Amino acid sequence: MTLSGPVEVVGAGLLGTSIALACRRAGLEVLLSDTSVVNLRTASGLGAGRPRRPEDRPQLVVVAVPPDLLGETIAEALSRTDAVVTDVGSIKSRPLAEVRARVDPATSARYVGSHPMAGSERSGPLAATATLFDGRPWAVVRHPGSDPAAVDLVADLAQVCGAVVVELGPEEHDRAVARTSHLPHLAAVLVAGRLRDAPGRDLALSGQGVRDVTRIAASDPRLWEQIVSANSEAVLEVLGEVREQLDALLDAVRAGERETLRAVLTRGVEGTRAIPGKHGGPAVPVTSCFVAVSDTPGVLARLFADAGESGVNIEDVRIDHDPGRAGGLVELVVEERREAQLRESLESRGWVTHR
Numbered sequence: 001m002t003l004s005g006p007v008e009v010v011g012a013g014l015l016g017t018s019i020a021l022a023c024r025r026a027g028l029e030v031l032l033s034d035t036s037v038v039n040l041r042t043a044s045g046l047g048a049g050r051p052r053r054p055e056d057r058p059q060l061v062v063v064a065v066p067p068d069l070l071g072e073t074i075a076e077a078l079s080r081t082d083a084v085v086t087d088v089g090s091i092k093s094r095p096l097a098e099v100r101a102r103v104d105p106a107t108s109a110r111y112v113g114s115h116p117m118a119g120s121e122r123s124g125p126l127a128a129t130a131t132l133f134d135g136r137p138w139a140v141v142r143h144p145g146s147d148p149a150a151v152d153l154v155a156d157l158a159q160v161c162g163a164v165v166v167e168l169g170p171e172e173h174d175r176a177v178a179r180t181s182h183l184p185h186l187a188a189v190l191v192a193g194r195l196r197d198a199p200g201r202d203l204a205l206s207g208q209g210v211r212d213v214t215r216i217a218a219s220d221p222r223l224w225e226q227i228v229s230a231n232s233e234a235v236l237e238v239l240g241e242v243r244e245q246l247d248a249l250l251d252a253v254r255a256g257e258r259e260t261l262r263a264v265l266t267r268g269v270e271g272t273r274a275i276p277g278k279h280g281g282p283a284v285p286v287t288s289c290f291v292a293v294s295d296t297p298g299v300l301a302r303l304f305a306d307a308g309e310s311g312v313n314i315e316d317v318r319i320d321h322d323p324g325r326a327g328g329l330v331e332l333v334v335e336e337r338r339e340a341q342l343r344e345s346l347e348s349r350g351w352v353t354h355r
């Protein structure tokens with residue numbers, strides 16, 4: 001089964017509107033619905049589609065609502081249409097159980113869960129973009145009763161949106177996201193929470209490291225309380241593992257056991273190396289070249305142009321602002337073997353760099 005449309009998107013927030021924009025980019029007709037009149041009007045104004053009418057007959061319905069509403073909304077879409085229905089929620093087992101409790105097996109065969117591994121700490125349709133899913137993993141989560149043609153259609157949606165399909169079962173998916181998404185978010189929340197009442201003199205020392213660790217903690221707490229609650233079993237399992245490691249770390253620091261401390265730190269390094277590299281390939285050793293810049297118009301454009309002249313591909317970019325002066329450091333992340341080439345090229349053009 002090939003996706004030809006129309007595609008109905010229920011929930012015109014960040015993910016729903018981004019999916020709608022990606023489908024419109026591919027030339028598909030998109031129908032929009034949302035309980036928020038403002039979100040619906042905004043998404044329509046962005047060119048994401050038009051409001052759904054009662055006589056519309058979608059080929060595929062994409063449910064993009066908060067976790068607490070997934071099961072109910074999926075079941076409603078299955079009951080009112082003959083379309084294939086998917087959702088883009090970050091938990092799969094609980095919505096599936098709720099759907100099975102609400103509709104018969106023949107109807108639930110048209111449901112196939114999915115989950116694009118993309119998002120932002122921002123929310124709402126104004127944060128949406130058609131390129132949000134380009135090159136990102138998109139889990140297609142079949143259940144034992146799924147119609148194979150429905151699975152193919154949902155996989156086609158992921159590909160239309162520019163994503164890379166990864167097939168998983170519901171429980172397998174929920175364990176995976178607990179480790180790779182839910183735990184990192186909670187860790188960021190705990191670190192960021194320690195900053196809330198910190199003295200100003202302490203916060204003045206904030207560097208890029210604390211910004212990197214805490215960035216995702218700025219996400220909507222109401223959404224995340226639903227996510228964590230819905231995936232509580234898998235989240236509790238990984239939190240228990242972290243608690244054991246934290247207890248070992250506390251004991252090592254308290255007793256001055258540097259060998260144990262080194263083992264904990266080394267395990268962290270090994271974990272970062274286990275994360276897949278670009279395009280799902282093996283991770284490539286990278287390092288950073290730091291460039292001093294002034295806070296003036298055009299300086300970043302000039303830096304990126306000069307970096308391009310070096311012939312070295314920039315893997316990532318971070319900017320660390322200096323609160324004490326009108327300038328800062330731009331961190332250019334490159335393959336380890338190419339760092340010297342980039343640094344020498346930039347220095348020959350007058351930039352001040354260091355590793």
